[in-house]
Amino acid sequence: MPELPEAEANRLRIERDCLNRTIEAVELGEDTDYLELPGDNERKRLVGHQFTQTHRHGKLIFAGSKTGPWIGVHLGMTGSLRPFDEDDSPPDYAKFLIRFEGDRRLAFSCPRKLGWVRVIDSPEAEIARIEYGPDALEIDRATFANVIGGSRGATKSALMDQRKFAGVGNLWSDEILYRVGIDPERKGTDLSENSLGDMHEAMRAILRAVMDTGAYYDRLPDDWLIHTRKIGAACPRCNGKIEKTKIGGRSAYHCTRHQK
DNA sequence: ACATCTGTTACGGC
DNA sequence: AGCCGTAACAGATG
Known part of the structure; x- marks a missing residue:
């Protein structure tokens, strides 16, 4: 869970x-x-x-x-x-x-x-x-931008690194990147200041929304990736398809069309 | 039988 | 030095 x-x-x-x-x-x-x-x-x-x-x-x-x-x-x-x-x-x-x-x-x-x-x-x-970073709902926008924007590896891996900030794992890192339209493989150092700000906001909104349902996923909006984490599924947000790749040993589901 | 899974950690390489 | 990625950990499930 x-x-x-x-x-x-x-x-x-x-x-x-x-x-x-x-x-x-x-x-x-x-x-x-x-x-x-x-x-x-x-x-x-x-x-x-x-x-x-x-x-x-x-x-x-x-x-x-x-x-x-x-x-x-x-x-x-x-x-x-x-x-x-x-x-x-x-x-x-x-x-x-x-x-x-x-x-x-x-x-x-x-x-x-x-x-x-x-x-x-x-x-x-x-x-x-155990060297955990700040809670994901406590980290401010500027610190988030520094930490993710300074990461040379895949953005998805950075979002899941509990020492950077704590609380995001495989499922919700996919959801965050899906919402902001960023390919999970993109290096943190390639992201613009605007993208990083959007990502911070998306992270907060997604974690809050899931918390508000008591983690009952079927109560989450229809256009979330969580309902569509299947290879070849139609993307609820564009005409793209959902695909699965491996990043840092974990399955990364993403839309190959609107996540770039 | 085989692959998969919402997590972490030890270790080798750059 | 520090960062990164992979394999390994173990058991249930389809």
Whole structure:
């Protein structure tokens, strides 16, 4: 699920269902080989504390409090955070579970095991440690233009580089470039100041719009690429065709006619 | 059987 | 030095 808007949808579930409840136990689920999850001592650190606030930075989700420890979560490709009640069965692929007072629980589900959960002292320290850039919705136009405009590789790869700014991945980088009519392969250094400004605005508008739907893609406008990510599909915006190429090891869908 | 997938990271090359 | 691109990681799905 997860780029910035999908991470935000997961954060909101914690915010709504898991705050201000004392943590009674923190457990691991089945089959956690290869997954980075908190060990015994770190899990114990959480017990007795409450989460009173959440935070999101790019694709990262945090929950904690002024004084207590925090958890930091990266969803990987297929992760999700799912509050549930004791009476319900835990979600499939639950790898990390928190039991709060009462019958509320929170599961980190992660089928493909590419995400992680860490117990940390503060979101800011963790963000700095892993060298993420500013959140994609916080970066201002001038900084965006410098960072993308100074990038010598494919613009698509630059948009997805979490150290430049954090939150954009494969799906929404395609959507941004589709909207502004830029070929994903174009070098950042070839882009005009105007193009960079348009791209910054498109990034903000797209991430906001997806967030506003709660990441339900079928509620997004018909002329978005997301509905047409298929080789040979008719471009909703011109008479072109959608094609797929490989950039930086990822599939880049784009219109060969209006993206130049 | 094989390719694909919304993510990251280690490493070699320029 | 720093930037860039590729392969690798692992499991589910069609």
